Amino acid sequence: MDHIAFPNLIFHPSVYGYPIKGLSVVLLLGLLLCPAWAGANSWSTQKQPAKLGELAQSIGAYDAGCLAGAVSLPANGTGYQVMRLSRQRFFGHPVLNQFIADLGKQVARHQLGTLLIGDLGQPRGGPTLTGHRSHQTGLDVDIWFLLSSQAARRPLTAQERETLGAPSVLARNSDRLDINHWTDYQEQILKLAAEDPAVDRIFVNPSIKRALCTQYRKQTWLRKIRPWWKHDDHFHVRLKCPLNNPHCQGQAPLPAGDGCDASLAWWFSEEAQKPSPKPYKPKKPVLPALCEQLLRL
Secondary structure: OOOOOOOOOOOOOOOOOOOOOOOOHHHHHHHHHOOOOOOHHHHHOOOOOOOOOOOOEEEEEOOEEEEEOOEEOOOEEOOEEEOOHHHOOOEEOHHHHHHHHHHHHHHHHOOOOOEEEOOOEOOOOOOOOOOOOOOOOOOEEEEEOOOHHHHOOOOOOHHHHHHOOOOOOEOOOOOOEOOOOOOHHHHHHHHHHHOOOOEEEEEEOHHHHHHHHHHHOOOHHHHHEEEOOOOOOEEEEEEOOOOOOOOEOOOOOOOOOOOOOHHHHHHHOOHHHOOOOOOOOOOOOOOOHHHHHHHHO
16 A cells, blocks of 8 residues: 555645545555556566666656665565565665564564565566555555564464565544554554654555654654554655665655654544545556666566
8 A cells, every 4th residue: 555646636734745535545545456557467477587788777756766776685584574575566775685684583572573575566566456556665564563473473474475465554434543452562563664764754544643742752763754654554765865876866855853743633634535636547647768768677
């Protein structure tokens, strides 16, 4: 699940600096879940990474780009296990793999459980057939709120990695957090992740941001925690463009402050639920020429 700059849409200041006008939750979720752009099949069929030089390169934007020199994340590491291996979306920029490895070690050291890692990206990045609009440049990763210590105190089997579901941390039919699925462990993990200087922003459900504002208001790391649609069963980490990656296109800087202001209150307003008067058809993104070159290798 993602949050990217759809053309011709105006997004809320808590993420991009502008308010949404007349866009329903249902419509937006439909955009996020529907099959991705035409041509995504060409990227999804790539089985191996490819290089365009000595260094790994994130090319283009998070929602319109690719990745040269990707590396695969090991299925198991200190403090983490990778889920849904059959999807073949465990490839990322080396800096993303290092971030996950470092976060896993911190989680293990603090005895917070074992992270369950969802999608990174495809072997050469690019658009996916389903599930995401971003995750194209090897700098995005989804991490479940469910910790493996809450499911099993052992490495998960291949079948469990395919069938185990990520439960929502929201109480049924409400915007409150469910104490059976939300603990201070998840709060500590978000704090550890947000304090990493490589992290640009982390997307969570608005209710999670609200709870963090109650507990940690005015702490500097909270600025990186951004409310976004869904994200009630996982959080989405987005890294900054790496050094020596001149073709990587980052997002605009985050707004000042901790985000515990009117921009957060908007997510719980009637306007946030207002239905859209017209359906929106997203345009196919234009990938950089370097991506087409990478695809042909």
